[in-house]
Amino acid sequence: MTTAPARDGVRSTRTAFITGVTGQDGSYLAEQLASAGWRVHGMVRAEDASPPQDLHAGVTLHDGDLSNAPRLSRLVEEIQPDTIFNLGGTSSVAASWKKPYETSVSTGAASIALLEAAWLLQERTGNEVRFLQASSAEIFGNATQVPQNERTPVSPITPYGAAKAFAHHAVGTYRARGLFACSAILYNHESLRRPASFVTRRITLGVAAIALGLKDRLSLGNLDAVRDFGWAPDYVDALARIATAEQADDFVVATGVSHSVRDFAEAAFSAAGISDGLSRVDTDPRFRRPVDASEMRGDPGKISATLGWKATTSFDGIVQTMVEHDIEVVRNSGLAALPAD
Template identity: 55%
Template sequence: MTGATGQDGSYLVERLLAEGVVVHGTVRPGDEVPVGVGWTPHAVDLADRDGLRALVLRLAPDEVYNLGGISSVARSWAEPEATAELSGLAPLALLDAALAVQDASGRAVRVVQASSAEIFGHPDRVPQDESTPVAPRNPYGAAKAFAHHLAAVYRERGLHVASCVLFNHESPRRPETFVTRKITRGAARIARGLDDRLVLGNLAARRDWGWAPDYVDAMVRAARHDGAGDWVVATGRAHAVEDFVRAAFARAGIDDWERYVHVDTGLLRPGDAPELVGDPGRAERELGWTRTHDFEALVGAMVDHDLAVAGGAA
């Protein structure tokens, strides 16, 4: 898998190791990987497409999960070319190498492409499903859309490719650069008396937030499903960023969150979709996928983690 040390990758590694699967994962050259992790890291830059191809051809895996790449819409505006390289062209190298392994070995190779709700841009319908037009509005969405279309192209070539269109999914392992973790960490630190304000951007933006381990489960189910295809992975419910803030502060024991939250218009993103909410019906019916955490449980788990971290702070 690519992105083995990220939020989704770390949960997927744990899931596969628990099943007794031999796991190989890419890490960025220079990144530290803890000793005794139970899986084999390979220092390969996603921009090194020849290196990616060579690794897949050498390992000849049964399953390939592409979770790596630029994961932030904001960063994609700052680094559009790198976004195209890592989130668009790297999947092409992986798909082509997986097909080569399948052709050479005569056995099926199953690939999961971690797609994104951002491929829909400003969608023409709510909720969005597998038939919603792909019309991205930012470099991140455009790169993901390219890879999403490639999945269909290689599927026609006989490769089992599942493109999982993942809506927002969070956990305590989400980096602090993401707004959800920024909120839960900020609420926890304010509750502990370590900070006195939290600066955010668009509080009105509405997103469909789910629990990251649930979304990893959907990807594994998609990889092992009899038929390949596209799968929207979502909760079917949208909440505003303000709802997330209110829930996080309430969990931390603060009811008057407005005292502490300040809006900085400089944090507003161009082309930010007003509402992204997915219809997970197909994944539920055909993959047998279910969710374990609702919105309140998700926010609560993240805040509880950050309260514990803040409680140990100096």
């Protein structure tokens, strides 16, 4: 990604404000923007103020909480960002079923506070303020259209999807008002920074433990769920392209290829050199969601044609990289590296 020229004719260095900066996407985005010459500010909760090891050293951290709208407004006024990247909130569908109200606030309503703060800053200074919302394929729910695109009806079936749908619609509202506001509709994307609570990392860490002789079995939920798995650094590049595009718009960010959770597990065992891997998998109802979409697969045609973006890492390459990395993680940390069952 190249740094966009100053749109107000004065500032040559862009300033970004990232919520969720310590998460998988936030840390990769901060790294990419800082390397491209941006000033990068990120928000963290006060109790999480110590930056993770993989967060770029040049990021300026501010304490805040997505449930505290006045604090969000003050931060935007203080930082005066050119672009706000809203990546924070409840991080998973499973977690949203446990805390639906909290999810509705942090993942949904907080977007309004940030959009309004961006609008007010733009009105006060006369400088364009851009807003990028990290949306999700979960807004489409159990869509009958496969693959899904930007015109697929928004019909969420989970608390997480409902909150993301609210934020997605809020972006459209403020874009109509005159704010450069965009949604990146992200499909599943994995990396070495994926938290261990996510099914893909549960698989690669569990397979690593089996390969090293520390475990015999792997417990998973719905093996038949079909998802479009991409590589997180690719998707972060898409976020940057969308935020610096000539026109504000919404884009599906996906590979266009889908695989089941069973496929992911099978590929992980194969990457670890285990031929009978699926026979070592148990299904556990504790890991099943109350409602789960059967297939999510995105059509990246629009972002490819408009912004020249495409996925660069294959499904097998993603799994292979994660398994090789997690074998070393488990070798160094033992079973402490695995998520609790």
